[in-house]
Amino acid sequence: MQARLILEDGTVFEGKSFGAAKHSxxxxxxNTSMTGYQEVLSDPSYCGQIVTMTYPxxxxxxxxxxxxxSIRPFVHGFVVREHCEVPSNFRNQQxxxxxxxxxxxxxxxxxxxxxxxxxxxxxxxxxxxxxTSSESVESFLEQLxxxxxxxxxxxxxxxxxxxxxxxxxPRIVLVDFGSKHGILRELANRHCxxxxxxxxxxAAEILRLRPDGIVLSNGPGDPKDVPEAIEMIQGxxxxxxxFGICMGHQLFALACGADTEKMKxxxxxxxxxxxxxxxxRTFITSQNHGFAVKEESLTETxxxxxxxxxxxxxxxxxxxxxxxxxxxxxxxxAAPGPYDSGYLFDRFLDMVAEHKKEVNPYAxxx
Numbered sequence: 001m002q003a004r005l006i007l008e009d010g011t012v013f014e015g016k017s018f019g020a021a022k023h024s025x026x027x028x029x030x031n032t033s034m035t036g037y038q039e040v041l042s043d044p045s046y047c048g049q050i051v052t053m054t055y056p057x058x059x060x061x062x063x064x065x066x067x068x069x070s071i072r073p074f075v076h077g078f079v080v081r082e083h084c085e086v087p088s089n090f091r092n093q094q095x096x097x098x099x100x101x102x103x104x105x106x107x108x109x110x111x112x113x114x115x116x117x118x119x120x121x122x123x124x125x126x127x128x129x130x131x132t133s134s135e136s137v138e139s140f141l142e143q144l145x146x147x148x149x150x151x152x153x154x155x156x157x158x159x160x161x162x163x164x165x166x167x168x169x170p171r172i173v174l175v176d177f178g179s180k181h182g183i184l185r186e187l188a189n190r191h192c193x194x195x196x197x198x199x200x201x202x203a204a205e206i207l208r209l210r211p212d213g214i215v216l217s218n219g220p221g222d223p224k225d226v227p228e229a230i231e232m233i234q235g236x237x238x239x240x241x242x243f244g245i246c247m248g249h250q251l252f253a254l255a256c257g258a259d260t261e262k263m264k265x266x267x268x269x270x271x272x273x274x275x276x277x278x279x280x281r282t283f284i285t286s287q288n289h290g291f292a293v294k295e296e297s298l299t300e301t302x303x304x305x306x307x308x309x310x311x312x313x314x315x316x317x318x319x320x321x322x323x324x325x326x327x328x329x330x331x332x333x334a335a336p337g338p339y340d341s342g343y344l345f346d347r348f349l350d351m352v353a354e355h356k357k358e359v360n361p362y363a364x365x366x
């Protein structure tokens with residue numbers, strides 16, 4: 001079956017359909033990872049987006065039960081150069097095509113993904129749609145222009161209720177803005193007693209859980225779309241050690257008085273070099289974000305830059321000057337990508353241990 005990817009500027013990419021035979025709208029982005037397409041598909045941070053994989057062969061090792069980063073995929077479409085219909089791998093349990101059909105996600109292959117990627121890099125991300133319909137491009141362009149960008153992605157992907165992953169270590173509250181399973185795995189591997197809470201949980205509700213530390217997860221969309229989260233962070237900042245990841249990093253910055261802005265085409269892939277200023281070391285990182293913290297907005301805040309992107313100089317990490325709180329724009333849990341930055345979870349838990357020695361926020365005084 002023939003399919004088309006139509007961009008809001010009128011550009012049309014023709015290809016063949018796989019996955020669900022339907023049309024779907026989304027923001028068209030690209031990811032440069034060479035492997036890990038299953039983790040990309042199931043990363044909640046891609047909610048509302050049509051993802052283009054720059055690596056040409058996708059689907060060759062199939063899909064398995066263990067590599068999901070959420071309960072289900074949240075992408076609005078998948079664009080690839082070559083789609084492998086017969087995967088070969090000892091862990092394979094399902095084809096990519098059947099996975100997309102199962103969750104009603106359209107895909108398109110036989111597309112010149114290099115040309116599409118160059119276009120996004122030149123003109124920035126833009127709205128688009130995948131369709132198997134033969135209707136005129138003009139009619140779809142009208143729909144694209146009248147379809148607003150999504151602003152409720154975090155509410156769609158965040159957990160609706162509190163749940164726990166018990167452990168014998170420190171109690172960590174993980175605020176779920178669209179958290180990947182990798183974050184929970186890293187905390188569980190360190191024996192943390194993790195309580196996962198929805199994105200709109202208040203500071204008072206978090207205090208009642210008596211945490212030893214707070215992790216702010218990744219998530220999709222614009223951080224300014226969830227002002228309630230910014231208010232919550234302001235209510236707990238300084239009371240417990242805090243670690244922000246990706247969306248959590250941006251919300252941490254906003255809560256401290258900094259500002260964020262939409263990037264031209266964002267960072268998405270498993271090969272982004274980041275420099276840590278304290279050690280002068282460079283780490284290869286996994287990234288997925290379309291917004292960044294504006295460096296000039298840090299002037300009147302208590303934040304300082306801890307990490308920077310080698311490619312474009314954007315902020316990749318922040319540290320609070322007064323409180324035990326820091327954040328990174330990339331994904332230390334990887335999945336997919338390198339595990340160079342897993343040490344940040346250890347650094348956070350060291351901070352938690354030191355904080356517990358110095359202060360007991362739950363001490364009862366008479």
